Amino acid sequence: MNPHNVQPRRRDRRSWAASVVLLTLVLVVAPPAHAGDVHQTHPVKKGATLDVEHMVGTLLVQGWDRDEIQIDARLDDDERVLFQDQGRRLRVVVSSASRATERIDLELRVPSWMSVRVEGHEVDVEITDVAADVAVSVIGGDVFVEGARGRVDLRSVHGRLTVSACEGSLDLESTNEDIEVRDGSGRVRAETVNGDVRMEGLRVSDVEISTTNGDVLFDGSFEVPGDYAFSTHSGDIAIGLPRDADLSISVQTWSGSVDSAVELQAEELRQGKRYRAILGEGRGRLAVESFGGDIDFYDPKRGRSKRG
Amino acid sequence: MENRWFDRISDYLDGALSADETRVFEARMAEDPELARAVADVRALVGEAATLEPIAPRRDLWPEIAGRLTARTAPVIDLREERERRRNWTVPFGGWRALAAALALMVISGGIGWLLRGPSVPANPGGTIVAESDPATDPTMDARPRGPVTDAVNASFDEEQQLLSESIADLERLLVERGHLLDEDTRAIVIDNLVRIDEAIREARSALGEVPENDYLRAHLARSMKQKVRLLEDATRLTRGDI
Numbered sequence: 001m002n003p004h005n006v007q008p009r010r011r012d013r014r015s016w017a018a019s020v021v022l023l024t025l026v027l028v029v030a031p032p033a034h035a036g037d038v039h040q041t042h043p044v045k046k047g048a049t050l051d052v053e054h055m056v057g058t059l060l061v062q063g064w065d066r067d068e069i070q071i072d073a074r075l076d077d078d079e080r081v082l083f084q085d086q087g088r089r090l091r092v093v094v095s096s097a098s099r100a101t102e103r104i105d106l107e108l109r110v111p112s113w114m115s116v117r118v119e120g121h122e123v124d125v126e127i128t129d130v131a132a133d134v135a136v137s138v139i140g141g142d143v144f145v146e147g148a149r150g151r152v153d154l155r156s157v158h159g160r161l162t163v164s165a166c167e168g169s170l171d172l173e174s175t176n177e178d179i180e181v182r183d184g185s186g187r188v189r190a191e192t193v194n195g196d197v198r199m200e201g202l203r204v205s206d207v208e209i210s211t212t213n214g215d216v217l218f219d220g221s222f223e224v225p226g227d228y229a230f231s232t233h234s235g236d237i238a239i240g241l242p243r244d245a246d247l248s249i250s251v252q253t254w255s256g257s258v259d260s261a262v263e264l265q266a267e268e269l270r271q272g273k274r275y276r277a278i279l280g281e282g283r284g285r286l287a288v289e290s291f292g293g294d295i296d297f298y299d300p301k302r303g304r305s306k307r308g
Numbered sequence: 309m310e311n312r313w314f315d316r317i318s319d320y321l322d323g324a325l326s327a328d329e330t331r332v333f334e335a336r337m338a339e340d341p342e343l344a345r346a347v348a349d350v351r352a353l354v355g356e357a358a359t360l361e362p363i364a365p366r367r368d369l370w371p372e373i374a375g376r377l378t379a380r381t382a383p384v385i386d387l388r389e390e391r392e393r394r395r396n397w398t399v400p401f402g403g404w405r406a407l408a409a410a411l412a413l414m415v416i417s418g419g420i421g422w423l424l425r426g427p428s429v430p431a432n433p434g435g436t437i438v439a440e441s442d443p444a445t446d447p448t449m450d451a452r453p454r455g456p457v458t459d460a461v462n463a464s465f466d467e468e469q470q471l472l473s474e475s476i477a478d479l480e481r482l483l484v485e486r487g488h489l490l491d492e493d494t495r496a497i498v499i500d501n502l503v504r505i506d507e508a509i510r511e512a513r514s515a516l517g518e519v520p521e522n523d524y525l526r527a528h529l530a531r532s533m534k535q536k537v538r539l540l541e542d543a544t545r546l547t548r549g550d551i
Binding site: 139176274 | 341358491493494497498501504505508511512515522524525527528531532535536538539542546
């Protein structure tokens with residue numbers, strides 16, 4: 001045996017052991033590398049709009065004060081994020097070769113002035129700080145929008161819609177889940193079949209709410225002049241009615257009950273009930289209709305007499 | 309909304325407003341030239357219509373019309389039963405035509421919406437909500453004086469019902485044909501919600517059977533049917549992968 005060969009062998013063993021330890025540390029500490037991770041930034045022209053198409057996963061869109069769009073996503077080999085700049089129209093399309101139910105999480109930073117339109121299947125969507133038009137149409141995801149200005153059109157077949165601090169024209173439809181609107185202004189139209197509609201802290205002048213089975217809560221101010229219409233088939237309706245409101249009020253029900261914190265003289269007719277009243281000068285219009293649900297006008301300073 | 313008083317023009321011209329309502333309405337007319345002009349226009353229109361000679365049919369057309377209406381009236385379809393019964397069924401009525409009919413319907417119903425709207429409000433500065441009708445004179449909530457505008461409303465209601473029923477039947481057929489393209493969860497939710505709307509439609513129709521000319525029930529029935537049209541449109545759109 002050549003004694004000169006001993007040292008190198010020992011060094012090889014130590015080196016090999018160190019490599020194993022180092023590799024183990026790397027595997028444990030470092031996240032797995034994704035073949036197609038995306039981090040892109042693109043300049044955009046003023047006035048451009050953005051369309052996003054996404055199948056399954058999550059989508060976060062946040063407005064910022066740069067005229068750039070930033071795209072972040074973690075992708076597997078067969079997944080792609082396509083960015084198209086068509087001048088006034090930008091498109092971001094998320095696709096998967098397998099078209100399976102793999103979730104893809106996509107994050108976008110966009111100019112706060114940029115209108116955003118989203119279409120998707122099972123996608124939870126969150127859009128914040130975009131002070132422009134926002135439109136979302138998904139089948140199964142929940143949608144949250146905060147701070148939009150202009151037209152806000154949201155559709156989800158079986159996802160919950162939540163809108164916060166938006167100003168403009170809100171058009172909201174969810175077939176089977178709840179709709180919640182808080183702290184906004186402008187006009188609101190909301191429709192569900194089987195979901196509740198809850199509106200709080202609003203300063204809206206034009207409201208049209210319709211459900212089949214869902215309950216409705218409205219706890220906001222009544223603007224002058226304003227037009228407020230609520231209707232359900234079997235859902236209950238609760239409305240905070242300030243004593244200093246300036247409203248022409250009409251109430252209709254076929255088989256539901258009517259309760260009111262405002263002095264109420266209910267008189268049941270042979271078939272159904274109908275009431276009218278003027279508060280103040282009657283400059284706004286409040287129409288409340290429920291075929292079989294109960295109607296409750298409560299004093300917003302005292303809270304609801306019935307809580308559902 | 310500024311146009312809320314326009315809802316009451318037909319009631320005003322038909323003499324269906326109470327004395328208090330008439331006073332408030334006329335005060336609004338004095339303040340609002342647009343409202344006054346609209347009242348004058350509708351009054352002129354009704355006056356012109358009243359001068360027309362009735363046209364006598366050359367023969368009794370009703371049996372034929374009634375037969376056609378019966379044949380065309382589309383019952384609400386139970387989608388689950390329908391799917392089982394019509395596995396080999398083909399679509400006889402184009403989807404685009406159905407959607408176009410639904411869109412046309414929206415335009416028409418929007419045009420007559422002000423005629424179909426509900427009641428207005430008598431003055432009550434004290435803030436008390438009172439029942440609007442005296443049961444002694446209005447036991448069914450439908451004892452409004454009849455007039456040309458009311459007759460026009462009845463005709464519009466019948467026509468609207470016909471269009472809605474046809475649109476629903478066409479869209480249901482499309483959905484039966486294409487429903488398998490929806491994922492299982494979405495299909496179940498769509499069917500569940502269609503069943504809920506059908507129940508609402510059935511109850512509204514039953515109530516209308518008791519009080520056929522009740523404005524509220526008519527509007528409620530129409531609203532429920534329009535909601536069904538919208539849900540069917542959305543569901544058929546999903547089957548085309550248009551989302």
